Amino acid sequence: MMTCCLVVGFSLLACLSGAPPEPADTVTGATVDAASAATGQQGRLAANPRQLQPAEVSDYQGQSLSPRAALPDNSIAGPQYPDAVHYRLRISGLVDRPLALRYEEVLAFPVVNKVITLNCVEGWSADLLWTGVLLENLLQAAGWQETADTLIFVCLDGYETTMELAWALERDIILAWATNGLALEPWNGAPFQVAAEEKWGYKWAKWVTEIRVVREPDYRGYWERRGFSVDGTVGWGYSQPADDNQPAIRN
Ligand SMILES: Nc1nc2c(c(=O)[nH]1)N[C@H]1C(S)=C(S)[C@@H](COP(=O)(O)O)O[C@H]1N2
Numbered sequence: 001m002m003t004c005c006l007v008v009g010f011s012l013l014a015c016l017s018g019a020p021p022e023p024a025d026t027v028t029g030a031t032v033d034a035a036s037a038a039t040g041q042q043g044r045l046a047a048n049p050r051q052l053q054p055a056e057v058s059d060y061q062g063q064s065l066s067p068r069a070a071l072p073d074n075s076i077a078g079p080q081y082p083d084a085v086h087y088r089l090r091i092s093g094l095v096d097r098p099l100a101l102r103y104e105e106v107l108a109f110p111v112v113n114k115v116i117t118l119n120c121v122e123g124w125s126a127d128l129l130w131t132g133v134l135l136e137n138l139l140q141a142a143g144w145q146e147t148a149d150t151l152i153f154v155c156l157d158g159y160e161t162t163m164e165l166a167w168a169l170e171r172d173i174i175l176a177w178a179t180n181g182l183a184l185e186p187w188n189g190a191p192f193q194v195a196a197e198e199k200w201g202y203k204w205a206k207w208v209t210e211i212r213v214v215r216e217p218d219y220r221g222y223w224e225r226r227g228f229s230v231d232g233t234v235g236w237g238y239s240q241p242a243d244d245n246q247p248a249i250r251n
């Protein structure tokens with residue numbers, strides 16, 4: 001019954017967006033309030049545009065999850081409030097069809113669920129259930145070009161970070177719209193956060209507004225310019241300059 005609501009919800013969204021209906025995976029026990037997601041509430045993608053669960057889930061398929069509230073907000077400019085009416089996820093650069101997708105158009109892509117650990121270089125980590133869409137599916141829709149090798153994620157707060165295109169494809173990296181069964185909110189990255197599996201937290205771009213498909217493997221985002229590695233793989237050493245005035249350390 002609940003699964004049924006999800007499928008109906010997604011078909012409805014697919015119709016609204018004009019995209020062909022896609023078979024949706026199941027988010028266990030989820031329901032989707034398609035109407036409020038389509039219109040946005042109070043003109044914003046505000047708190048809980050989609051109430052997926054009556055409450056946050058604390059375990060998923062036998063794996064226990066960290067509470068969302070355990071995540072410290074260490075972002076460069078604090079919560080961001082995307083505008084539901086004007087918000088677009090842009091996919092630009094080395095693509096055949098540049099896209100500007102509305103929130104509900106992104107949600108109409110097939111749903112993927114994964115429990116993933118987020119590790120911040122500050123020394124904390126958290127295991128959450130991440131729900132979203134494959135970057136690969138978004139990139140397919142835009143038709144990425146052979147020459148591309150890097151994705152630059154541009155965010156509402158001016159933050160930027162990158163990911164190797166091959167990594168995004170091989171590791172089935174998702175652009176997440178929910179954690180622990182609840183939609184992302186302005187305090188934790190709404191509408192979308194990159195769940196950058198096996199990469200340090202600074203690679204998990206929040207409040208994403210644009211994915212630039214480029215051939216620029218050495219491009220440095222916000223923290224990369226301040227000395228953190230471009231690759232950002234967890235477990236590899238990272239080095240941070242003593243202050244921002246020092247030249248950035250190369251990978
Ligand atoms: N737009 C944006 N994304 C961002 C950041 C930021 O400041 N701005 N901080 C990064 C860092 S350093 C970390 S550790 C993670 C934290 O993600 P969380 O809020 O889901 O724990 O977000 C990353 N994504």
Ligand SMILES: [Mo]
Pocket residue numbers: 074119120121122200201202
């Ligand atoms: Mo971080």
